[in-house]
Amino acid sequence: MGRVAIVTGGTRGIGEAICHRLKKQGHTVIANYGGNDEKAKAFADETGIAVRKWDVGDHEACLEGCASVEEEFGPVDIVINNAGITRDGTLHKMTFDDWNDVMRVNLGGCFNMAKATFPGMRERKWGRIVNIGSINGQMGQYGQVNYAAAKSGIHGFTKALAQEGAKFGVTVNAIAPGYVDTDMVAAVPDAVLEKIVAKIPVGRLGHAEEIARGVAFLTSDNGAFVTGSTMSINGGQHMY
Numbered sequence: 517m518g519r520v521a522i523v524t525g526g527t528r529g530i531g532e533a534i535c536h537r538l539k540k541q542g543h544t545v546i547a548n549y550g551g552n553d554e555k556a557k558a559f560a561d562e563t564g565i566a567v568r569k570w571d572v573g574d575h576e577a578c579l580e581g582c583a584s585v586e587e588e589f590g591p592v593d594i595v596i597n598n599a600g601i602t603r604d605g606t607l608h609k610m611t612f613d614d615w616n617d618v619m620r621v622n623l624g625g626c627f628n629m630a631k632a633t634f635p636g637m638r639e640r641k642w643g644r645i646v647n648i649g650s651i652n653g654q655m656g657q658y659g660q661v662n663y664a665a666a667k668s669g670i671h672g673f674t675k676a677l678a679q680e681g682a683k684f685g686v687t688v689n690a691i692a693p694g695y696v697d698t699d700m701v702a703a704v705p706d707a708v709l710e711k712i713v714a715k716i717p718v719g720r721l722g723h724a725e726e727i728a729r730g731v732a733f734l735t736s737d738n739g740a741f742v743t744g745s746t747m748s749i750n751g752g753q754h755m756y
């Protein structure tokens with residue numbers, strides 16, 4: 517059955533692959549994005565998927581953005597909280613803004629989007645929320661106290677909200693991707709990335725589509741008994 521799905525950070529990287537996959541599953545997909553208008557337009561032209569711009573770190577913007585999506589497309593039954601940023605740096609060099617921006621977008625975005633959509637799912641007795649965490653939220657990463665804290669927070673947020681949604685048919689799960697061949701990972705210095713890839717048992721970076729397939733399962737009716745879980749898709753880099 518086709519449903520209305522919002523994917524935050526949906527026009528690039530992992531989000532883009534998730535949009536493609538959910539569309540293939542027959543859903544009406546809306547790709548939220550935060551900044552890159554040019555890429556969003558190209559994505560919309562190429563895929564026919566609707567794009568809507570708002571900052572997921574802005575509470576009011578999420579409430580307004582989701583309300584206008586619902587008015588235009590109908591009730592939102594599936595939310596993929598994928599939008600995320602990095603501001604890497606060792607703690608002694610990291611600024612408060614680096615900390616705050618990452619917490620506001622990566623973790624705050626999950627809260628804001630859930631506030632906008634979870635009450636409706638609860639009332640309709642069906643919903644799927646998938647939060648994109650990270651291997652670095654599970655095991656930490658040198659130079660990422662902000663990102664690791666936010667992603668680790670996502671895993672706690674997921675387990676708490678899953679308990680609230682369970683009796684209303686709303687599942688809430690996380691996926692913890694490892695290193696995937698996106699622009700975000702390409703920004704890691706080559707010498708650092710080489711050492712990271714050397715520690716991935718499968719011997720390569722992941723592909724965005726490999727994360728999207730996990731989302732497809734968790735959002736389907738087949739995933740109804742899976743809630744509060746974290747699916748690690750990381751090539752064996754961290755077995756958790």
Ligand code: CAA
Nearest residue numbers: 604605606650651652657658659694695700701704705708
């Ligand atoms: N463990 C221990 N020491 C380390 C280390 C590690 N993992 N990495 C670097 N160091 C050491 C270096 O050897 C160096 O030591 P010396 O001064 O004694 O030689 C010291 O730390 C300084 O390191 P850098 O030169 O790297 O410092 P920098 O300030 O130039 O850069 C950094 C720091 C920005 C954190 C850089 O190391 C970096 O980009 N690291 C990668 C961070 C990362 O993996 N980000 C993931 C982004 S993708 C993502 O987040 C998606 C996802 O979910 C997986």
